[in-house]
Amino acid sequence: MTQYLMAIDQGTTSTRAIIYNTQGVPLWQSQREFGQHYPEDGWVEHDPEEIWETTLEVCRQVLKKGHLKAGDIAGIGITNQRETTLVWDRVSGEPIYNAIVWQDRRTAAHCEALKQQGREGMVAARTGLLLDPYFSATKIAWILDKVEGARARAEAGELLFGTVDSFLLWRLTAGKSHKTDATNASRTLLFDIHRQCWDEALLELFRVPAAMLPQVEDCCADFGVTDASLLGAEIPLVAIAGDQQAALVGQACLQPGMAKSTYGTGCFMMLNTGEVAVQSSNRLLTTVAYRLKGEVSYAVEGSIFIAGAAVQWLRDGIRLIPHSSVTEALAREARESGVYLVPAFTGLGAPYWDPNARGAIMGLTRDTGIAEIVAAGLQSVCYQTRDLLLAMQADGAQKPGTLRVDGGMVVNNWLVQFLADMLDVPVERPEVTETTALGVAYLAGLQLGIYQTLEEIGSLWYGDRRFEVEMEEPQRKVLYEGWLNAVERVRTNR
Ligand SMILES: Nc1ncnc2c1ncn2[C@@H]1O[C@H](COP(=O)(O)OP(=O)(O)O)[C@@H](O)[C@H]1O
Ligand SMILES: O=P(O)(O)OC[C@H](O)CO
Numbered sequence: 105m106t107q108y109l110m111a112i113d114q115g116t117t118s119t120r121a122i123i124y125n126t127q128g129v130p131l132w133q134s135q136r137e138f139g140q141h142y143p144e145d146g147w148v149e150h151d152p153e154e155i156w157e158t159t160l161e162v163c164r165q166v167l168k169k170g171h172l173k174a175g176d177i178a179g180i181g182i183t184n185q186r187e188t189t190l191v192w193d194r195v196s197g198e199p200i201y202n203a204i205v206w207q208d209r210r211t212a213a214h215c216e217a218l219k220q221q222g223r224e225g226m227v228a229a230r231t232g233l234l235l236d237p238y239f240s241a242t243k244i245a246w247i248l249d250k251v252e253g254a255r256a257r258a259e260a261g262e263l264l265f266g267t268v269d270s271f272l273l274w275r276l277t278a279g280k281s282h283k284t285d286a287t288n289a290s291r292t293l294l295f296d297i298h299r300q301c302w303d304e305a306l307l308e309l310f311r312v313p314a315a316m317l318p319q320v321e322d323c324c325a326d327f328g329v330t331d332a333s334l335l336g337a338e339i340p341l342v343a344i345a346g347d348q349q350a351a352l353v354g355q356a357c358l359q360p361g362m363a364k365s366t367y368g369t370g371c372f373m374m375l376n377t378g379e380v381a382v383q384s385s386n387r388l389l390t391t392v393a394y395r396l397k398g399e400v401s402y403a404v405e406g407s408i409f410i411a412g413a414a415v416q417w418l419r420d421g422i423r424l425i426p427h428s429s430v431t432e433a434l435a436r437e438a439r440e441s442g443v444y445l446v447p448a449f450t451g452l453g454a455p456y457w458d459p460n461a462r463g464a465i466m467g468l469t470r471d472t473g474i475a476e477i478v479a480a481g482l483q484s485v486c487y488q489t490r491d492l493l494l495a496m497q498a499d500g501a502q503k504p505g506t507l508r509v510d511g512g513m514v515v516n517n518w519l520v521q522f523l524a525d526m527l528d529v530p531v532e533r534p535e536v537t538e539t540t541a542l543g544v545a546y547l548a549g550l551q552l553g554i555y556q557t558l559e560e561i562g563s564l565w566y567g568d569r570r571f572e573v574e575m576e577e578p579q580r581k582v583l584y585e586g587w588l589n590a591v592e593r594v595r596t597n598r
Contacts, residue, residue, distance in 0.1 A: 109548050110166070110177045110339070111541035112159060114184040114268050115347060116205065116369040117416075119158035121166040122541045123177070126554050128564045130536060134165035141202065146209035146450060146459075149202035152190055155268060156275050163335055174337035179552050180276075180330065181343035181544030183350040184268040186291045189243035191254065191316070192271065194264050197279055200251050203268070204243040207370070207409055207450045211242035212459040223309060230296045230303055232381060232390030236457050238407065240267060241293035241310040248311070258313045265316040267292070269344045273327055276341060281328035284318040285344040286395035295320070297381060297392055300400065322395045323349075324551035343547035345394065347540045348372040352393055352403060353547060354539030355508045356565035358558045363496075363504040365489055366540070367513035370453070371411035373492045374403045375501055386495035387455040396550070396558075404499065406454040406492030410447035410463075412513045414481045417449065424474050428512075431478050435518045438479035442467040444590035445480040452595070455495040460596040467586075482519045486526040487587035493527055506530045506570070510539040517571075525575035526584065535566040 108131070113120040120135040136158040141149040167174070187206035192199040204210070215235045218224070224235050233239055244265050248255040257263050266274065270284045289295040289302075294312060296303040302317055321327065323345045329338040345353065348366060352374050355364040360378035365371060374393065381390050381402040393403035410417075415431055418424045425431060444466045451459035465477060497503060507529050514520055514533055524531040536542055546564075549555045592598070 108170070108172065108177050109545045109554070110163070110180045111545040111548070112163065112180060112182045112272065113347065113541040113544070114155060114159060114182070114272060115540075116185045116207075119155065119162050120541060121162040122538065122545070123166050123170050123172070124542070124545045126549065128542060128546060130538065130542070132166050132170040134162040134169060136162055144210070146212070148205040148207040148450070150188065150205055152192070152199040152203050152271065155203060156272070159272055160334060167335065174330070174335045174339050177339050178554070179340045179342035179548045181345070181548035182269050182272055182341065183345050183347045183540050183544035184272070184288070186267060186288060186346040186348065187238060187240050188268050189240045189247070189265070190268070190271045191244065191247045191258070191263050191265050192274070194262055197275060200254055200263065201247045204246065206238055208243065209237045209451055209459045211237040211246050214242045214245065215459070218309070227293065227306070227309075228383070230298070230306060231293050232290065232297045232383070233293055234387065234389070234457055237459055238453065239291055239293040241306070241312060244312050245310050258316050261315040263316055264318070265312070266318050270318045273341060273344070276330045276334065277328040278331035281341070282318045283321050283327055285321055285323045285325070286392045286400065287323060287346040287349040288344065289320045290392040291346060297390065297402070300395070322397065323547050324396055342551040343544050345544050345547055348374055348405065349393055349403070350541070350543030350547070351510055351539045352376065352543065353561065354536070354541070354543030355510060355534065356562040357508060358562050361502060361504065364508040364510065364539070367411045367485060367509060367511035369411065369413045371408040371485060371489060373406045373489060375496055375504070377402050377404055382499065384495070384499050386498045387457055388492070388495050388499065389454070404496060404501065406495060408485070408488045408492070409450050409453045411485045412511070413449070414445065414447040414484060415513070417447070418478060418481055425478060431482060432516045432518045434475040435479040435482050438475035441469070441472060441476040442586065443472055443476045443480040444586060445477065445484050446590050446594050447481070447484050448594050452591070455491055456591065456595060456597070458595050458597045461594045464590070464594050466590050466593065482516065483522060485513065485519065486523045487584060489523060490526050490584060493529070504529060506532050508532050508534065510534060510537045520571050521574065524571040524573050526580060528573055528577070528580065530573060531571045533568045533571070535568045
């Protein structure tokens with residue numbers, strides 16, 4: 105009997121597969137971390153074969169854990185780290201270069217040159233994005249220019265481009281399906297989010313041959329079936345969404361004005377704006393929230409590059425802590441210290457967009473200890489979220505009544521309390537914090553007719569804990585001013 109849904113969540117640091125029942129309850133999960141490669145300052149790459157192998161492995165493992173066969177799965181949804189760029193051979197399926205990860209800054213000079221040519225306005229008007237190395241287009245151009253013979257091969261139609269969803273889809277369908285969805289397409293800098301199509305002028309600007317591009321579908325669509333040799337039988341692939349958009353659905357932020365913030369490697373705050381594509385005057389992004397039956401809902405997004413990655417750095421980079429989980433107890437024992445950690449390891453994202461900024465720890469004194477530095481790392485994530493909230497409000501958005509949070513960091517109660525205090529907004533944590541995978545499982549269920557409407561999906565959201573605002577305004581003001589001062593000192597593009 106086909107009664108389960110499977111979500112593949114291919115994230116920046118790990119790949120997961122989760123099997124849900126039709127009420128959206130996660131039953132079995134499998135997860136594998138994979139390698140991060142930093143070949144040069146500001147460069148971040150993934151091995152495409154590791155992305156593929158971990159995906160296949162977690163899919164097989166999770167079926168095994170549930171004692172299920174492929175035929176028990178009604179459909180699969182794929183959600184993924186966005187913008188990360190792959191180019192592969194149309195015939196062999198072999199990538200011609202590593203995946204260039206969204207965090208990678210190698211194309212900063214290319215973006216700057218296009219800005220100098222006055223292209224930012226046209227790009228923003230069509231794509232809702234900014235000229236920043238974060239997005240896919242300049243990464244594609246880099247691969248075509250730097251890998252020998254690649255540009256000619258791409259022009260001859262021999263090479264394909266895809267974000268991680270497309271690459272996995274290509275591999276899962278054994279090369280039968282070269283598609284993506286509108287949310288992933290909206291992060292490439294090549295897609296007109298108003299007309300919902302690849303844009304010829306942008307393809308020309310970034311020198312990307314149209315023949316490389318995947319076909320863009322709704323988030324819920326017929327994306328093909330898994331090749332029978334992979335998981336034992338064919339399984340329909342019925343939904344795709346970028347991970348932050350999937351989290352918006354998983355958090356049931358399905359009405360205009362509802363907001364969520366996801367704290368994984370980076371932090372991504374999204375405000376649903378419904379059918380209106382709000383153009384930000386404060387350097388936020390306009391993006392496709394979801395596209396269903398051809399109807400687009402938009403969101404405003406603030407993207408922070410380093411959130412949980414700051415904790416990873418404290419653990420693996422400078423080895424100040426043995427595990428991420430100790431950060432909560434350390435932060436509780438930290439003194440109020442005036443220490444600020446600006447985690448601009450790969451530049452600063454929204455609202456500063458400064459690819460050349462680099463990180464700093466400031467305000468150190470003789471009695472600064474590990475606890476104070478750890479607390480400053482956690483606080484930096486909350487200060488950056490306040491930066492985003494203020495930018496959204498400056499764009500005319502109402503302050504949301506609550507903010508729904510999710511992602512690996514929000515198990516940390518101290519962090520979430522400080523977040524509520526810094527935003528001056530109550531923060532809600534759902535029972536299921538793996539909202540990314542849940543969101544795409546919901547979308548898969550929608551395509552399969554298990555759910556009829558988005559409202560029905562919204563009714564499945566359950567809160568775990570609500571964090572009320574406890575801090576008084578004067579304290580918030582002093583702390584936040586200290587943050588703004590610290591950020592000013594690392595910026596290069598004031
Ligand atoms: N108790 C904790 N306190 C703070 N951060 C944590 C804690 N546990 C995990 N993290 C951070 O959460 C991140 C993992 O979140 P996850 O949502 O799995 O990330 P991603 O999807 O980007 O791979 C890691 O960067 C880790 O440092
Ligand atoms: O893999 P995550 O959860 O860090 O998300 C990455 C984002 O999609 C990048 O835009």
